Structure formats: structure tokens, C-alpha cells
Amino acid sequence: MIRLRDTATLALTKLRTRKVRLIITIVISGLLFAGLVGASMIARGAFHSISTFSKEGLGERYIVKGTGMETGPDFFTDQGVIDRAIAIQKDTVARKKAEAKRLDIPYDPTTESPAFEEFNIPGGGKQRSIAMQTDAGKQAIREYLQAHAGAGLPEFQKSAAAFNPLATYSSFPFSFSNEGRLQVLKDGKESYDQNNVKSGPGNGLDSFPVSWAVMSSKLLEPFTLDDQNLVTGADGSLPIIVPYSAAEQLLGIKPLSATASSEQRLERTKAVRSKAKDVTFTLCYRNSTSAGLIDSATSAQQEIERNKGNKEYRKPDLIYGLPSQPCASSTIARDVRTADQKKLEAKQEAFAQTFGKPAAVQATFTFRVVGIVPDVSNGSAAAVNQIVSSLVTSSLGTGWFSPQEEVMKQPILAGLFNDPMTRISGQSPSYYAELPSAQQAREFIDKQNCSPDYSVFDKPQEGDAMPDPAKACNDAGKYFTLSPFGSNSVALESAKNQFSRFFMLAALGVAVVGAVIMMGIVGRMIADSRRETAVFRAIGAKRMDIAQIYLLYTILLSLMISLFAVLGGVAAALIAQHQFAKDITVQALVAYNAHDLNQTFRLFDFYWPDLLLLTGVAIGVGLISVAIPLIRNVRRNPIRDMRDDT
């Protein structure tokens, strides 16, 4: 074995031959590895930043969220439910007849809609389905849902018990089960035009009715702004955490344009967060009767407007007017009814209320902003931004969040959340278990998660039964779809593990391609150096000496590729940092309710194990690629190589 210094002297001469080919090899292989280095730096930087930011939110709490995956008959077509609806309707009609007779008002039972509908099914035959719009149908379903409560908090607690939960919590999403109405009063004004009240998914104040949820205070506490609490104020204001866009609207600030710079976004975020504290807004609730009167008033107004100038038009005898104050009860704008008419209609109203029509109820609730969460992401063209954003926004979630304990003190609001009919709209409550460690959280998910089997829809079913994707896991005693929640600690660890696996696989792929490329240059270089090898052998080099020179050459080449890869990866990560980090910082400051608004989200981090792994892979690839040509080379007869060359 020759000395390392001498080996290096001779190996370095190899790096000076075929420079163009060498540079191309370094660049191509280096770029391949640089992609991995860049991915590593960006991902590790993001993971590190998320960890840092997470400490501001739910911190290192390990929370698992469970959403019920219930099985059971399809109650819309369930014969028992339909029979019950028919019976209810029969009984109601009988009672209505009697009541009408008692009140001496006309009642025509044929005006009652049937409690079920019948429709033809493909392949012949008829299928009955409950008529949801009828009182009897609703009542039958309500009774069914009350009798079949489904998996709730006790079941969730039971499934989590084996994993030593520290606490369990719940949340309930808001969903209307009747024709009532919720509206955030913009600038203190109520809008009566339903066309202007958007209730679809989106951001801002209009998103309230579809994305409001009540949640245990313990889950919301970390997301309150400085000096804010989750207790009903002395003025009766209910605490609420609002989406960022809604906070902007409440403050009367115009949203920034899509082209606004990150610096502008950051400044805006700071401003919104500092000003949003203690901002209040009023929510108006109207039940179905109240809302119906408002609709009647607006319809009458529209009708009168349409018939302006129509001399033959005769205004209705009773016209309801819009209230002068927001969320007040409707007024009577015109009443020219006769005494008999009034008497009859009063009896009819009493009759309707006897059979379920509620009295008009409207109420206002004052909410106080105590926290801000990010808006629903509407996507981004940049992949890096989108991936990181998805991790960042998974903290508390998006929407409006009120402390369950406080909201439930308000009977009207509590009634909205407690109505079992909300389950029909698919708005199931969610349950949360706080576990002592990430390991236990992961085990809980792995062992108790109900993963629906949607392939059942592709399989033939017996009879008319509807396929049930949750049946298999329900049969196994699993009733909840489980996922990490809140702090990202479990999701982050999972993401890290997934990234590590991806990284290993990608490194393997790059290694294969790199080996092919390096085999080209190393094999060629060794072949070109046959004469030199022969001369070295003639002047006393042993086979091992020759091998040593080429192995060091390969290691040096691999190190050059690694260096190029690291420089390329650093450049890529810095570009990503420059392009996306500021935007993500803004998002993360909101998502994690960061108290230190000067901290930044970094997409750049040296993670030495990844870099060492890549360098190792590069050297390994080099050594593999040099092995075969080197063995062939040292076995050759030096005389032949010298003779061939001359």
C-alpha cells in the first residue's frame, strides 16, 4: 500500500484528464443529488419551523380527533320509519280534524302531503322513501335518531381508554335542521334579501353559518390572542375565534390584493391581530316562523313594487313590514282585515301552533373576537407553498370556533346544536382524546381507526340493501375515523417518517442513475489509463497500489459531486426560502397564533444525517461503478497494454 498522500498525488492527476467529460458527469450527477439535498433542506427547514411554531399553539400536546363512522339502515327508505311516519300522520290528521271542529275552522285532510314518496326503481318495482318535508316524516326520523344515537363520547372514551388518555373533548359543528336563519350583522345592519346572504363555503362573514363550531375550551385556549379569554364577558359577549378574512371585514379593512407582497401581508397580519382583540359583532337568529314573516314582508314589498301603476291590483289585507331595528320582530304594515277575518286567522294560527308551528323567535347575540385562524386555503400554484401550507393550516382548522361551555349556556343556541336532526346533514360531532405521547397517539390511530371500505360499492349487494363502507370496521368495534389534531406533533412526526422513507427511495433511485452515469466516466477513464497502469506496474506498483489510486480517484470524484450537490441544494433551498418563506411565515403566524410576530418560517435547514447519507450514497455509487472496470484493469497483462499502445 502506498502512502495516502502519494495516492492522492496520483489520483489527482486522473481528475485532470478528460475535463469536459468530467465536468458533465459532475454536473449531471450533482444535479440529481442536488435535487435531493434541496428537498432535504426545504423539508427539514419546514419541519423545524413547524415544530418551533407549534410550540405556540397546542404545543407538544398529542391529540387525536375522532369522527363517527356510523353504520345502520338507511332510515329514508327504512320501512319501520316509514310506517311510523304514516302512523304519526294518521294520528295527527285525526287530532287536526278534532281540533278544527273544536275551533270551528275548515280543515281539509287531503291538503296534507303523504308521509312517504314512492318512485320506480330500475328493473321494476317501487321504492318508498320518507317525505322529509312533512311534519310526520321529520317526527319519525327524529324519533329514530333519538333511539339510535350512534357512537358518541362514551364510545369514543371507551375506544381511547387503552391508550391512557389524559382528557377527552368534543366539538359540534353548526348545522340548521329547520328553516331558521343565522346572520352576522354587517355594520350592524340586517340584510333581508336572501339573494345577498351567501351561505356557501368561502371566507369572510358570510361563511359563519356553514363553518361555525363549538369546541371544548381546553382545545381553544392556546389559540386566543394576547390578554383574551374564553369566558362570556360582563357585557354578555360570547368569545369567538374567527377566520382571518372575517376579522378584516369586521375591522373594515379591505383585503389585500392577490399581488400584495409578503412584507405587506406580514404588516397586515400584525395590524389585524393587534386590532382584532375585543372587536365585537352581532349575530341575528331567527327561527323558521320569524324568518317566514320576514320573507312574507319582503315578498309583499316586491309584489307591491311589481304592481306599481297597476290600477286593478289590490293589496293584500294583511301585510307584514320589515322591522325598523335589525333582528327585531316583523311589524304589521297594513291590516284591513274584517273582524271575522282576524278572528278566523287567529284561530288558524292557534291551530298551526298546536300542531308544531313555533312562535316567532328572534334574538341577537354579541360575539367578541378572541382569536384568529387562517382562512380556508384556496390553493396555490407553487407546490412547495401548497405542501407546507397544508401542514401549517392543519393546526386548529379553519372556520369559526366558540367555546362549547359558554355557547351551551345560551338556550337558543344550545337548542341549535342539540337537535339530532343535524345528523341528517352529515354534520357529526367530533371527539378528541389527549394522549401522553406521540407513540400512544399513533398507536390509538393505528389500532382503533375505522377506515371506510369504499370498494363495497363495486361489489354486488344482496337484495336492496345499500352498501355500507363502514360495516367492516363497525363490526370490529371501530366507530370513528381517527386523525392527528391540533399541534401537528403527530402529523409532523408522520410527515417526517414519510419524508425519510421518500428520501431513502429517492436516494436509491438517484443512486442507480448516478451509478450508470459514473460508470461511464470512471470506466472510460480507467480504460484510457491502461498504458499508464502498465507503466506503473513495470516500475513496481502492486495491484493493490493501482486499485488504491482509482478508489481514491472515485472517492474524490464522488466528493466533488457531493459538494456540487450540496451547493446546488443550498441554492435551491435558498430560492425556495426567498420565494415562499415570507408567505408561509404570514400563514404560520396566524395558524399557530404566534405571540412573537417577529419569528420567521424557514425553508432551509442543514440536516446532517441526510447530507451524510447522500455523500455516502455518492461514494457508494462511485465505488460500485469503479469496481468492475478496476478489477478488469488490474488483472490485465501490462505488457499487452504497453504493446497495444505503441
Place this chain on the structure above:
Amino acid sequence: MKAVTKDKDNQTQRFLDLFEGDVEAAVAALRQLGSPAPARKTAAASGPVLVDVSELSKTYKVGRQHIDALNGVSLQIHEGEFVAFTGPSGSGKSTLLQLIGGLDKPSRGHVIVDGRDLTKLSDRKLSVFRNRTIGFVFQFFYLQPFLRLEANLEVPGMFARVKKHDRAEHAGSLAAAVGLQDRLRHLPKEMSGGQMQRAAIARAMLNRPKLILADEPTGNLDSTNGKAIIDLFEQMRKDFGTTIVIVTHDPKVAAHADREIAMEDGKVRI
């Protein structure tokens, strides 16, 4: 046929009788008879034997054909001797040189250099032998193009694990000996053909070998430079007592040798 064989056996017996049954003495005498008459008898020829080649044959297989490059060559070279192998192309002189240098293994026969039978040495020991005992000089110099002269001269020392300081010092004195002391920082491409060959000779001398094997050392040089190279070999022999064996086509070069061994068809021409 039988009669011929019997006659040969009788001749061999009579020849052995002349040496009173001493077979080794008889074989040595036969070798002496088989060797060509030395061109010039010198004192060196009487020194200890450095190279002892006996019944050396080398057969190459080219496709299905077997080519006898050497066919039963026996000769001795003494320490301090300057020997020139001459002969036409394909006569086997280079092959003989390579076998003496341990670069190849013979098909038959033995090569004993400095008391070691090269046919019995392992590849590793042969490498050590080449490194310490032999200095090769090639027609096309074969210097490493990306190493400066000083590093080129040190290469055999690198393989011998000689300390940097020691070999650098020796390389410097050798460069001075071959008149290249002012070229130590130069790359081969910055030197002339004659300078490169002188450098190759200095490189061959680095590990103080007993034997220099030079294959057409002047073949790529003009006559002036060729003459200078031969003078250099002479000087090396004089200064260091090195045995010089060269292969050459050039009669003028061969005339400088103590002994010219002419070869033809893989045999030493008698």
C-alpha cells in the same frame, strides 16, 4: 530414428566425461558455447552473474495460432555489464527483456535475476522485485503528463514507500546527474524528447536498481540525443555500477555495449 537417439546419448555422455561428471559445470559450458562471442571483452564480463536465463521459451497464442516469441534461450549477464540485444523485429529481443524484467511469465525455462527465480515469485513479490531491482526505460518515455518532473522522478519511490523528503532529495540529485536540475518544476509537455528520455532514465534510477532494462531507448530520438542517452547509460554504469541491458536496432548504439547479443527467430544467433 533409434540409431540417431543412441548416437546423441553417446555424445552427451562423452561431453559430460570431459567435466568429470560435474553436470552444472557442463551446463555452464554449454551456455557459454550457446552465447554469441562478446563484441568486446571487458572486465565487467567477469563479475558475478546478475541475470541467468536458461532454456527460456515464450509462446503467445494469437487466435488459434501459437507463436514462439522465444525458443530455448540461455544466457548470462554479469553485474556491471552493458549488453545490447539486437536483431530484426519479431526476433524476440523485447520479449526477452520483459521476461528478465519480470513483466511476463515464460512458457518454459527459468529467469534468475539477482539470485531470484522470477518464475517462482508471486505477483506481489514480482512487483517488489521490479520496484527495487529493475529500472525500466521505454522508447516513448511514458512520463505522467500531469505531474511535474520532480514528482515524475519520485513515482518509483512512492511505490516503494520511501519518505517524501528522502526521495525528493534523491530525485533532485538524479535530475542533476542527467542535466535536468533546472527542469524540476516543468511538466513533460514543456520538455524535449531527449530531456524526457533523460528524465525516464533518472526515474528508472530512483530506487538504485542493479539492472536497467531499456527497450529501444534511442528509437524515438535523433542521433545527437541518442548518443547523449547512451553516454548517460555509460555514466550510470560508471557512477553506480548499474548493469545495463538495452534492446536496439541501431548498430551504433549496440557498438557502445560490452556485448551484443543478436537474436533471430526467438533464439540467440550464434
